Structure formats: structure tokens, C-alpha cells
Amino acid sequence: MQGGSPSYGGRAWCARSAVVVATVLGLAATGHTAEAAKIDSGDTAWMLTSAALVLMMTAPGLALFYGGLVRSKNVLSIVMQSFIMMALISIQWVLWGYSLAFGPDHGHIIGGLDWLGLRHVGLEPNADYGPTIPHQTYMIFQLMFAIITPALITGAFAERMKFSAFLVFSLLWATLVYDPLAHMVWGTGGLVGKVWGALDFAGGTVVHISSGVSALVCAIVIGKRLGFGSDPMPPHNLPFTVTGAALLWVGWFGFNAGSAVAANGLATSAFVATNTATAAAALSWMSAEWLHKGKPTVLAAASGAVAGLVAITPASGFVAPMPALMIGAAAGVLCYGACNLKSILGWYDDALDVVGVHGVGGTWGAIATGLWASAQINPDAFAPKGPAVSEGLFISGQWGLVGNQVLAVLVSYGLAIVGTLVCLALTSLVVGGLRVSDDHEFAGLDLSQHSENAYVFATGGYGGGTSFSSPGSPHEHRAALGANAMK
Amino acid sequence: MKKVEAIIKPFKLDEVKESLSAVGVQGITVSEVKGFGRQKGHTELYRGAEYVVDFLPKVKLEIIVRDEQVADVVETIEKAAKTGRIGDGKIFVLPMEEVIRIRTGERGGEAI
Numbered sequence: 001m002q003g004g005s006p007s008y009g010g011r012a013w014c015a016r017s018a019v020v021v022a023t024v025l026g027l028a029a030t031g032h033t034a035e036a037a038k039i040d041s042g043d044t045a046w047m048l049t050s051a052a053l054v055l056m057m058t059a060p061g062l063a064l065f066y067g068g069l070v071r072s073k074n075v076l077s078i079v080m081q082s083f084i085m086m087a088l089i090s091i092q093w094v095l096w097g098y099s100l101a102f103g104p105d106h107g108h109i110i111g112g113l114d115w116l117g118l119r120h121v122g123l124e125p126n127a128d129y130g131p132t133i134p135h136q137t138y139m140i141f142q143l144m145f146a147i148i149t150p151a152l153i154t155g156a157f158a159e160r161m162k163f164s165a166f167l168v169f170s171l172l173w174a175t176l177v178y179d180p181l182a183h184m185v186w187g188t189g190g191l192v193g194k195v196w197g198a199l200d201f202a203g204g205t206v207v208h209i210s211s212g213v214s215a216l217v218c219a220i221v222i223g224k225r226l227g228f229g230s231d232p233m234p235p236h237n238l239p240f241t242v243t244g245a246a247l248l249w250v251g252w253f254g255f256n257a258g259s260a261v262a263a264n265g266l267a268t269s270a271f272v273a274t275n276t277a278t279a280a281a282a283l284s285w286m287s288a289e290w291l292h293k294g295k296p297t298v299l300a301a302a303s304g305a306v307a308g309l310v311a312i313t314p315a316s317g318f319v320a321p322m323p324a325l326m327i328g329a330a331a332g333v334l335c336y337g338a339c340n341l342k343s344i345l346g347w348y349d350d351a352l353d354v355v356g357v358h359g360v361g362g363t364w365g366a367i368a369t370g371l372w373a374s375a376q377i378n379p380d381a382f383a384p385k386g387p388a389v390s391e392g393l394f395i396s397g398q399w400g401l402v403g404n405q406v407l408a409v410l411v412s413y414g415l416a417i418v419g420t421l422v423c424l425a426l427t428s429l430v431v432g433g434l435r436v437s438d439d440h441e442f443a444g445l446d447l448s449q450h451s452e453n454a455y456v457f458a459t460g461g462y463g464g465g466t467s468f469s470s471p472g473s474p475h476e477h478r479a480a481l482g483a484n485a486m487k
Numbered sequence: 488m489k490k491v492e493a494i495i496k497p498f499k500l501d502e503v504k505e506s507l508s509a510v511g512v513q514g515i516t517v518s519e520v521k522g523f524g525r526q527k528g529h530t531e532l533y534r535g536a537e538y539v540v541d542f543l544p545k546v547k548l549e550i551i552v553r554d555e556q557v558a559d560v561v562e563t564i565e566k567a568a569k570t571g572r573i574g575d576g577k578i579f580v581l582p583m584e585e586v587i588r589i590r591t592g593e594r595g596g597e598a599i
Contacts, residue, residue, distance in 0.1 A: 232538040234531060289535060297532050340535040353534060 039125060040132035046263035047130070047137045053254025054144035058151050059083045061251050065244025065306070066155050069352045072236040073444025074159045075454045081154040081166055088167065089147040092174055094118050097146055098139050100179035102129065105189030110180045128188045130261045141258060146182070149207045150174050155352030156215035157222050157434075160441050163449040165434045169427040177214065177419035181412060182206050191411075197387035198408035199373055199401070201270065202259035204314025204365040205412040212359025213416035215350055221424050222434050224349035226441050233351075238298055245302035249278055252309045256316040269377055270316040274309065277316075277328030281308025284332030292336075300336070303357065307335035310361035315369040318381060323372035323394075327365065335361050363409055370405035488583040488596065489557050491550045494520070494576040495568040500546050506567040507550065510559050513599070516549040526574030545576060551583055551599050 063082035067075045089097065096116055103111030115121050123134040130138040150170045157166075184190040185198070185206050192198050192205070200206060225233070235241060256274040260267035285304025290296040311331035312324055319327065338356035342348065350356070373392040375382045382388045389400035428434050435441075440448035447453060495503060497519070504515060521542040528541040552560050557580060564578055588598040 232540075234533055234538055289532070293532050293535060293537070295532055299533055303534060336535065343536050356534075 038132065039134060040262070043130075043132045043262045043264075044134065044137055046267065047133050047141050047258060047261065050254035050258025051137070051141040051144050053251045054141070054148065054258065055086065057248050057251035057255065058086055058144070058148045061244050061247035062148065062151055063244065064240045065248060065302075066158065066241075066352055068237040068240030068242075068244065069155075069235045070158055071233060071444070072455055073446055075236065075446065076452055077163070077445035077449055078154060078158050080163070080450065082151045084167070085151040085154075085170060086147050088170060089150065089174055090143060092171060093139075093143045093146055097174060097179055098142065100175065101146070101182040102139075102142065102187050105183070105187060108189055108191035108195055109184060111183050111187055132262060138261065141261075142182070145203055145207060145255070146174060146178055149178055149203075149211050152207070152211035152354055152358055153215045153218060155354040156219040156350045158351040159445065160225050160435055161222060162431060162434065162436050163445070164431040165427050168430050169423055169434075172423040172426055173214065173420065176423055177210060177415055178206070181210055181415055184411065185408070192408045194387050196404050196407055197383070197389050197401075198404040199318055199369050199381060199388050200314040200366065200408065201317035201369075202256045202313045204310075204362045204369065205408050208310045208313060208358040208362025209366065209409060209412040210416045212355050212357070212362050213413050214420040215354035216348065216359060217417055217420040218424065219348045219350040219355070221421070225351060226438060228349045229346060235299065238302075242298060242302045245305050248309060249305055252278070252313075256313060260317060266317055266378060269320075272321055273316045273319055273324035274312050276321050277312035277324040277331070278305050278308040280325045280328030281305060281311065281332035281335075284329045285336045286332075288333045288336045292340075303335070303339070303353070304332040307331045307357050307361045310335075310358055311365035311368065313362070314365045315372065318369055318373035318378050318392075320372070320374060320377055323368075323374075327368045327372070330368075331361050331364055334364055366405050366409050366412075367402070370402035373401060488586060488599070489552055489554060490581045490583045491548075491552060491557065491560050491564070492579040492581065493548045493550075493564045493568065494522070494545050494578075495548065495564070496570065496574065496576060497544055497546045499568045499570070500548075503548065503564055503567040506563045507560065510563050511556070512550055512552065512560060514550070518547045518549075520545050520547045524574070524577070543574070551586055553596055553599065 059079075059082045063079045066082065067079045070078050094117065096113070098118065098121065099113055099115035100111050103113065103115040106112050118136070118139065121135050121139050123136055125131050125133060126135040126138060129135070150173050153170075153173070154166065161169075184192040185200050186193055188194070193200065198205075227233070252274055253271055257267040257271035260270055282301050282305040285307060286296045286300045289300040308328035308331050311327050312319075315324070315327055335357050338360040339353045342350055342353065342356060348355075369392070371392045371394050373381070373388065374395045375391050380386050382391060389404065390396050390398040391401065393399060393402050424434065436445065436448055493503070500517065507515065521544055523541050523543060526543060528539055528543055531538045531540055548564075550560060561578055561580065569575055585594065586596075586598040587594055591598075
């Protein structure tokens with residue numbers, strides 16, 4: 001239940017039972033239901049481990065995955081965007097992010113400010129989110145999702161956004177798009193998850209649709225990279241990318257199986273579904289490219305695995321292994337097609353295919369959840385016990401859940417599009433434009449934004465520039481490199 | 488004196504170097520270069536997008552020899568670098584006006 005929405009997961013049942021028992025015994029169940037709940041050390045151990053696994057997905061996982069895909073002159077800038085996101089959102093989350101996303105409900109849209117600075121978020125369990133783990137364990141687990149989501153977007157504006165603009169945009173986006181969406185889907189009283197009963201186990205809408213659709217908006221607003229469509233821009237280090245994809249695959253077990261918010265059968269089921277879908281997608285994307293273009297590329301296998309992970313995310317706690325296999329296999333082909341569409345259309349430069357993988361994979365996963373979600377896997381998610389109106393179309397023959405899934409997708413699209421436009425406009429006002437100048441873009445962001453060079457022997461846009469003739473201030477050094485470049 | 492420049496396939500370098508040593512060549516300058524001739528480039532494939540890479544990696548050798556060695560050296564390179572397939576490279580022979588050994592100040596043939 002990543003969510004931890006109590007109504008979905010196995011633990012919810014325990015919580016309710018605990019309350020019932022407490023009531024029967026005549027114990028006071030008023031006010032602090034937490035008193036009736038007991039912290040389970042197995043659950044807590046698994047959730048702390050899962051939180052660490054999900055953090056590992058952002059860096060080194062995503063940092064390497066993206067880092068390998070850019071040109072060598074921009075590798076530090078993209079790795080930095082993932083790395084510093086861990087610091088930036090960690091602070092945002094404890095100050096106000098967690099409160100907005102999971103705090104007491106306001107109008108089914110957003111959490112209130114009651115939990116600012118983690119006030120009231122202590123070591124007692126919160127019965128709604130995780131009745132058997134400390135509330136702070138749930139909070140820190142959710143933080144890792146809030147970190148990786150804006151980090152995913154960086155692939156769209158890679159190689160051309162100012163670092164200052166990136167920082168401001170990420171902070172705004174986390175606050176104005178991620179936090180409300182997380183509340184609507186996972187928060188107590190949220191519109192999408194609780195009122196409508198759409199299912200999103202680990203973040204198909206909150207994480208992948210939101211980042212993928214926002215990525216498309218960013219790519220269009222910020223414009224294409226210099227030379228897009230004419231200059232070759234091949235990945236500079238595919239071993240990085242494959243290593244990153246492998247770390248994502250491993251870390252994703254914390255993401256999906258951890259979203260059971262307990263170390264139980266549901267977590268195992270999500271683990272199996274995740275691995276099965278990922279394997280199927282790696283094979284299907286590789287095969288699709290092999291049939292279409294003649295070679296089974298390594299990047300295809302790595303991209304396919306990520307597409308499978310994305311697609312199974314919302315479904316992982318609701319579907320059996322065979323539907324998971326189908327969801328993954330279809331995701332590989334769909335996302336491969338979507339990445340090709342970018343080159344065919346040619347009107348947006350989503351540098352690292354965030355739209356094709358996360359936008360399309362996330363949308364497919366959200367809809368597919370409405371096709372195969374089964375009460376056999378997760379009985380607490382469905383009516384009358386849980387919020388979902390029916391099982392998946394292919395399980396129950398009823399359209400109800402599919403309709404709600406589509407609604408959830410549309411809400412996510414809408415919020416991502418409008419929210420991202422607002423965030424970009426505000427960012428541009430604050431830092432004076434989103435994009436670096438043309439000569440800084442040509443020089444590469446590593447040099448122009450950070451005054452560093454990833455590979456001492458590699459040539460950036462302006463050539464090697466490793467002749468450190470005299471120690472000087474960073475400013476003088478940059479000037480010297482710049483002058484060198486002008487020759 | 489002449490300068491012999493040869494552009495060859497990179498994996499033929501060791502063979503060419505050993506053959507040249509065998510005919511008495513005492514110094515070679517080698518660079519990694521890129522270029523194209525009649526041999527086509529190759530295609531790289533990233534997420535369905537194809538990049539045609541026109542410039543292929545080659546190795547360039549520069550050898551300074553006495554006039555009487557030229558025929559031998561050229562023949563040696565020709566034999567050692569040949570695969571018979573397109574892209575084997577080319578050999579250029581250029582006049583060389585002067586050679587100076589920096590350490591001793593020797594000039595001409597003595598300095599080679």
C-alpha cells in the first residue's frame with residue numbers, strides 16, 4: 001500500500017484486528033490508536049532496508065544510468081543533479097514536504113501544515129500508514145520516493161539547463177506537483193486513492209507518470225539541445241548505464257516490495273511480480289530492436305529492464321506473476337516504440353527518453369493495473385474491504401476499476417502539465433532564464449556550471465584544457481579555459 | 488632522405504613494426520588518427536536511433552629513411568599491412584630536406 005494506505009495491505013488487517021481486540025477487551029481505543037498498535041521488528045527492519053534500497057536507486061543507480069547516456073562534457077552535471085537531489089529533497093521533506101503529502105487531509109487534495117518540521121511524526125506507529133512500524137520509518141521510506149521522482153525529470157532537460165534553474169525548479173516541483181499528487185493517491189482521505197479508489201501500489205502515477213509527463217513539458221519549454229537532429233549525440237559510457245540499470249533493478253525491490261509496508265506475503269508477491277516483469281521487458285525491448293534494426297543492443301536490454309520496472313510499479317502489489325510477465329513484455333515493446341517516436345516526430349528533445357520510458361511505461365502500468373488487479377493477491381484493496389470498486393477487467397469482467405485508473409492517469413497528466421508550466425515560469429523569473437548560453441552549452445555543463453572536468457584526458461566541447469600552468473582562482477581558471485576555447 | 492608516411496589498420500601495427508625492425512628501420516613515430524577513404528564508416532544504434540560514423544580509426548606511421556632504403560621500407564609496409572580488404576590504407580613518400588638530432592647536433596643521414 002504504498003502506500004501504506006491501510007486499506008490495501010496485509011498490515012491494515014492486523015491494525016484493524018488490533019483495534020477490534022482492544023475494543024472487545026474494553027480498552028480505550030479513543031484518540032491514540034497507536035497505543036493499540038505494536039511495532040513489529042521484522043516489518044521495521046524490512047522498511048528501513050527498503051528505504052536504503054530506494055535511496056540507492058537515485059545515486060548511484062539513476063546517476064550512473066543517466067551519466068552514461070550523456071556526452072562526456074556533461075556527465076558531472078547530470079550525476080550532480082541526482083546526487084544533490086538527495087540533499088535538497090531530504091531537507092524539503094522534513095521541513096514541509098512530508099506534511100503536505102501525508103499530513104491531515106485538506107479537501108482530499110493536499111495534506112495540511114500540522115506536521116511541519118516533523119511535528120507529530122514520531123516513533124509511535126501511524127495506524128493509517130504503517131500500523132506496525134514507527135511513523136518516522138514510513139516517513140523516511142516515503143522520502144526516498146520524493147527524491148527519485150524529480151531526479152527522473154533531469155533526463156529530459158539534460159545537457160542544457162542552468163544548475164541554479166534546476167535547483168529552484170526541483171524544489172518548486174517537489175512542493176507543487178509531487179506532494180499534492182502523493183497526497184491524492186496515497187494520503188489519508190486522498191481524492192484518487194481513497195475517494196475514487198484507483199490503485200497505485202508503488203507509484204505508477206505519483207512517480208512515473210508525473211515525472212514522465214513533466215519531462216515532456218520541460219523538454220518542449222526549454223527547447224532542443226544545440227545540434228539536436230544534426231550532430232550525433234551518442235551515449236559516452238554505456239557500461240555506466242548498464243551498471244546504473246542493474247542498481248535500479250536491485251533497488252526497485254525496496255521500491256515495490258517495500259510498498260507493502262511490511263515483511264509479509266504481499267511484499268514477496270510484489271517482489272516476484274517486479275522481477276518477472278523486469279526480465280520480460282528486458283527481453284522484449286531487446287528483441288524488438290533486434291527485429292526492427294538488426295542488432296540486440298546492450299542499451300536496449302538495460303532500457304527494457306527499466307521500462308519493465310516502471311510498468312509493474314503500480315501493479316506490483318495487485319497482480320499475479322503471469323499478468324506481471326505480460327505487463328513487462330508489453331512495456332518493453334511499447335516503450336521502445338515511444339523512444340523511436342521521438343526521433344520520428346523530432347519536435348521535442350527529451351534527451352534521455354524520460355517520456356518514452358517513464359511517461360509511457362507509467363501510463364501502461366496504471367491502465368494494466370485496472371486489467372489484472374486481483375483480490376487473490378491483495379484482498380484488502382477491493383470493495384467492500386478496500387477502496388477499489390472492482391477487480392481488474394480481465395479478472396472480474398467489470399470495467400469499474402479500469403475507469404478509475406484512467407481517471408487517475410488523467411488527473412496525474414493534468415497536474416503534471418499545469419504544475420510543471422507554473423514551476424518553469426516561476427523558476428525562469430527567479431534565476432533569469434532556464435537555459436545556459438550557447439557557448440556554455442557547447443563547452444559543456446561540467447565546465448560552465450561546475451568548473452570541473454570528468455575525465456582529465458577527455459576532450460570537452462572546447463578541447464582538453466588540462467594545462468594547469470599556474471594556480472589561480474576558479475574564476476581565472478575558467479577565464480583561461482574560455483580563452484583557450486576561443487582559439 | 489625521404490619521409491614515408493603510412494596510414495594502416497590499427498590491428499596491423501605490431502606486424503608492421505616488427506617487419507620494419509627486421510629491415511633495419513630504427514625509429515617510427517605513431518599516431519592514432521581518424522579519417523575516411525573508400526571504406527565506408529559504420530552504423531551505431533542507440534534506442535533505435537542510428538548514427539553513421541564516417542571517420543574510422545587508423546594508425547599513422549612516420550618513418551624517415553635514406554633514399555636507398557625507401558623501396559625496401561615501402562615494400563615491407565605493403566606486405567605487412569595488407570589484408571586484401573577495403574580500408575587497408577595508403578603509403579605516401581615525401582622528400583625530406585633536413586634531419587637534426589637535438590642531443591648531438593648531428594645533421595642529415597647521420598641523424599636518422
